[in-house]
Amino acid sequence: MSGPILSVRKLAVTFAQGGGPDIPAVEGASFDVGAGETVAIVGESSSGKSVTAMALLGLLPAGAGTVVSGQALFRRDGENAVDLLALPDRAMRAIRGRDISMVFQDPMTSLNPVLTIGEQIAEVLMTHDGLTRRQAQAMAIEMLARVGLRDPGQIVAHYPGQLSGGMRQRVMIAIALACRPRLLIADEPTTALDVTVQAQILALLRGLQAEMGMAIIFITHNIGVVAQVADRIVVMYSGQVVENAPVRDALDSPLMPYSRVLFRTVPTYDAVLARRQRLPTIPGHVPDPRHRPQGCTFHPRCAHFRPGVCDGFRPSLESARSGHEVRCVRWEEIARG
Amino acid sequence: MADPTAPLLDVRNLTKIYPRRKGLFGKGEAFVALDGISFTVGRGEVLGIVGESGSGKSTAGRIAMDILTRSFGQVLFDGVDPLTMDRVQRRGFRRRAQMIFQDPYASLNPRMTVEQLLRTPLALHGLTGTPAEDRRKLVAALDLVGLPATLLNRYPHEFSGGQRQRINIARALMLDPALVVADEAVSALDVSVQAQVVNLFMDLREQLGIAIVFIAHDLPVVGIISDRIAVMYRGRIVELGETVAMFTRPRHPYTAMLLNAAPAPDSSAASLLAVQPVAEDAGMAGGCAFRPRCTFAMPACAVEKPPVRTLQGGHMTACLRDDLVIDGPLAGQSCC
Amino acid sequence: MKIRTASTGMVMVVVLAFACVVLPLLLPFDPLEIDLHHRFLPPLSGSHVLGTDEIGRDTLVRLLVGARTSLLIGLSAMALSTLTGCLTGGLTGFYGGWTRRVLMRIVDSVLCFPTIFLLLTLASFGQPGALTIVGIVSLVAWMEVSRVVDGQVRALRGREFVVAVEAMGASAAHMLLRELLPNITGAIIVVSTLNVARAILMEAYVSYLGNGIQPPQPSLGAMLNDAQEYLRPDPWLAILPGLVIAVAVIGLNFIGDGLRVAVDPRQGRRA
Secondary structure (H helix, E strand, O other): OOOOOOEEEEEEEEEOOOOOEEEEEEEEEEEOOOOOOEEEEEOOOOOOOOHOOOOOOOOOOOOOOOOEEEEEOOOOOOOEEEOOOOOOHHHHHHEOOOOEEEOOOOOOHOOOOOHHHHHHHHHHHHHHHOHHHHEEEEHHHHHHHHHOOOOOOHHHHHHHHHHHHHHHHHHHHHHHHOOOOOOEEEEEEOOOOOOHHHHHHHHHHHHHHHOOOOEEEEEEOOOHHHHOOEEEEEEEEEEEEEEEEEEHHHHHHHOHHOOOOHHHOOHHHHHHHHOOOOOOOOOOOOHHHOOOOOOOOOHHHHHOOOOOOOOOOOOOEEEEEHHHHHHHHHHHHHHOO | OOOOOOEEEEEEEEEEOOOOEEOOOOOOEEEEEEEEEEEOOOOOOOOEOOOOOOHHHHHHHHOOOOOOOOOOEEEEEEOHHHOOHHHHHHHHHHHHHHEEOOOOOOOOOOOHHHHHHHHHHHHHOOOOHHHHHHHHHHHHHHHOOOOOOHHHOOOOOHHHHHHHHHHHHHHHHOOOOOEEEOOOOOOOOOOHHHHHHHHHHHHHHHHHOOOOEEEEHHHHHHHHHOOOOEEOOEEEEEEEEEEEEEEEHHHHHHHHHHHHHHHOOOOHHHHHHHHOOOOOOOOOOOOOHHHHHHOOOHHHOOOOOOOEOOOOOEHHHHHHHHOOOOOOOOOOOOOO | HHHHHHHHHHHHHHHHHHHHHHHHHHHHOOOOOOOOOOOOOOEEEEOOOOOOOOOOOOHHHHHHHHHHHHHHHHHHHHHHHHHHHHHHHHHHHHHOOOHHHHHHHHHHHHHHHOOOHHHHHHHOOOOOHHHHHHHHHHHHHHHHHHHHHHHHHHHOOOOOHHHHHHHHHOEEEEHHHHHHHHHHHHHHHHHHHHHHHHHHHHHHHHOOOOOOOOOOOHHHHHHHHHHHHHHHOOOOOHHHHHHHHHHHHHHHHHHHHHHHHHOOOOHHHHO
């Protein structure tokens, strides 16, 4: 594989709050996304996973005390890499929707209720690819067929309100993929959907990815979904990347104590068999971003906590084995058991 | 007091129809949210109800709690229907049957402190004692759900989702209920918090003997907590049976599809393909509602609504095909 | 920003109210005392700080007493209309059904009329006086409150925290008074504040047209009316009561607008 199409380095996002202390939503996140690869960013609320995506797309509310720093090098075909975080608005708009596009959790709020489906897909194509209205309409119908919608010729004339949740998410994917982006950022795209519909959408995304070769950043809290779509997992906890590894490696032998417990808290069918046995849990709760603990931010909840070792300084993300990074001072001891 | 061996909650042929009017004078077709469902919940038993959006699972829970009117059918709580209860019986019902809602942010009055929230049920039922007694009750309830008594003077917005759901549960426990209907009570929570709350429900059942109707869309979660599970599809219960039996050998193709679609960390990407990519819209009159999505459909499935068949061990299914052998995710793992 | 607006309004209203209550006691003039030797004195002439009117009455003391009457009428009308509005709006919002449909349609249609004509029609039937004005103004103002309360109650009625206590056996009264009302007090305060301002304006209209406070009792509206004849030679007789009305109304509107933002967290964040 050639170099990564996206290299995020030391991405930090801070929200200033009127009066209160600043909120460091993301603290120095670094990860790569290879061409055609699916990277799942996993985390619980206030882990910074969604803010990371918004920052990459330049969609965080400008001004109002939001400070974004770091670097996100994005490599387009045969071109030099551009830093998404340093790009002027105009250039960013040209990239958004064409080279990088996105799918959000709630398709209803991201679709314009007063425009037909066809108009919305065609608009993207006309802006970015310079197609004529007729070409764009024809292309829109083709895209709707690609995302598995029956009667695409009729659906182009529908309004978003006339479609079911699953159909709307297919339309969102059609719009996102209309310009054949190199990178798709999907933020909880199936969270609002029923499980059977979710399964269909995930299968669809995988199929289209194989066909069109785009990379996907898949943001989710659902580890089961991750197991099915991702090549690589980036686990985030309280604004930091705490583990980054190939999917099977991460799920089968996670190194960071947080991921180790997190993956086991997810109910599995095996757990159903162990009647009335309690699920493993993580004690305490996610720290308030304004008052994160000293040292490793996970140490107050960690079963492997060592005073003086874990609560002194923030551990850095170190390479454990090839392609597997972990942010824990004690990972070697813990892995040895 | 009713017969102690009889079920605590007995729902019979419950039907909910929403008349749908089109335009000013037009008569539209009615929307059948519940189509004659029946189930029982024993004392101290956990019954899971699963289904996708629009399956009617929440409607069933709300009608059972008598906060939503029904079109037909019976709800018997301790042998008496809330509709025919006198004042005293009704008070008892409101005390012994409690509900917990999905959204931990919307279900607590934002203007009340935890103390006021927990005192409300006592006040409503005239159960307030001396301030010291009340306080002891509040602290005990908070303790049961794993929250410290120091939080009594805080307001809901100061808590995380998981903590709020614990407060909701503590409030329900103030009245010492026999039945708790939990409507998607863990769906809005983070994974690790969800595990904590699921464990809490299991504790409550074991320590206090509370019966729970656990309504959710996440099959593994429901499976862990429930003794029996009812699977709903478009207003009907299509399968009802013991959890392990259902996960080992589902009798209804829809149950099989749900089990297959629910992503689990130990499942592989291959399982995605087994879900039928089918038309999502299927307003079918007559016949089995699941027919258009079913791999096993026969011509007969279009003719009549499949009647409920009772199999061994009280397992019930509403599928015409009695020849199906479908392996669930636990096939080959459970004994028997 | 909005907080400052509300504070400015608050200062204006408090200063005015304080002046109305205290100053008349300190001034050496009676608002009804006629002094034909000193008619049409301009402001700042000797002991008559704001001058005198066409029959030599002290303008300042008449303004203050008139403003006091206006504020009192405004507050009483507000109290009456808030009470009626909360009661009707609370019940219709909570129970819905045909009573709600009928009542709200009536409210809508009445609110369609220009208020001033409605007011004058009503005023021509009653015995002129402060109480009548309170009654008439409340008769118009409660509908606004009712609509707001109705809307808020309807929006919150189906919220889970209300359904939750209903499932626990709460009575309608408990749900309305303990659960719903505390969550809409903000909105009620906002409408009520704005209603005080409206009531003061309405009192001025009615008195100006002669159906309100009767002479010789001072009233801001009546003073404006009297000043009409002498607008050319002695404009201050009209300007001064106008200013007082403006201060009161603007001050109250500032408070209302400021509160509106403070009460609606979504707007507050944007501001």
